[in-house]
Amino acid sequence: MIELVRWIHILGATVLLGTGAGIAFFMVMAHRTKDPVLIAHTAGIVVIADWVFTASAVVLQPITGLWLASLLGWPLSEPWILLSIGLYVFTGLFWVPVIWIQKRLRDLARQAAQERVALPAQYYRLFRLWFVSGFPAFFAVIGILWLMVSRPTFG
Known part of the structure; x- marks a missing residue:
C-alpha cells in the first residue's frame, strides 16, 4: 500500500x-504573438x-501526502512536512487568483477576436500580474519537491 500511495x-x-510549466509556456508563447484569436484559443485550453x-x-496531493505520512509513521510536526504544507498553502494563494486571471485573459482575447480589435490595456495589465504571480508559486513547488525528496532535518 505504501508504494501505491507514494507513487500516486x-x-x-x-x-x-x-x-x-506547460501552461506558463503556452500562455507566454501565445501572448507573444499579440494575436487575439490565438491567445483566446490557447487561454481556453489553459483554463480547461x-x-x-x-x-x-x-x-x-494533501490527501496522498497525509495518507503517506500516516502509513510511514511520520509525524505531521516534522519541520520538513510543516514547511511543505506552508509552501503548499503559499502556492495556493497565488494559484487561486491566477485561475480567475486566466479566465479573464481568455474572455478579453475572445472579445477582441470577435470585434477584430487589438487586445485592450486591461489584458496586458492582467497578463503582467499573471506572469509575475507564476514565479513565487513555481519556486514554492520546486521547494516542496526538494523537501519531499530530501526530507531534511532542521536544527
Whole structure:
C-alpha cells in the first residue's frame, strides 16, 4: 500500500509541476504573438487544463501526502512536512487568483477576436500580474519537491 500511495503522490507532484510549466509556456508563447484569436484559443485550453489536471492534483496531493505520512509513521510536526504544507498553502494563494486571471485573459482575447480589435490595456495589465504571480508559486513547488525528496532535518 505504501508504494501505491507514494507513487500516486509523486505522480500528483509531477502533474502539478508539469502542468504549471506547460501552461506558463503556452500562455507566454501565445501572448507573444499579440494575436487575439490565438491567445483566446490557447487561454481556453489553459483554463480547461488547469481545471482538469492542476485542480485534480491540488486535491489529491494533501490527501496522498497525509495518507503517506500516516502509513510511514511520520509525524505531521516534522519541520520538513510543516514547511511543505506552508509552501503548499503559499502556492495556493497565488494559484487561486491566477485561475480567475486566466479566465479573464481568455474572455478579453475572445472579445477582441470577435470585434477584430487589438487586445485592450486591461489584458496586458492582467497578463503582467499573471506572469509575475507564476514565479513565487513555481519556486514554492520546486521547494516542496526538494523537501519531499530530501526530507531534511532542521536544527
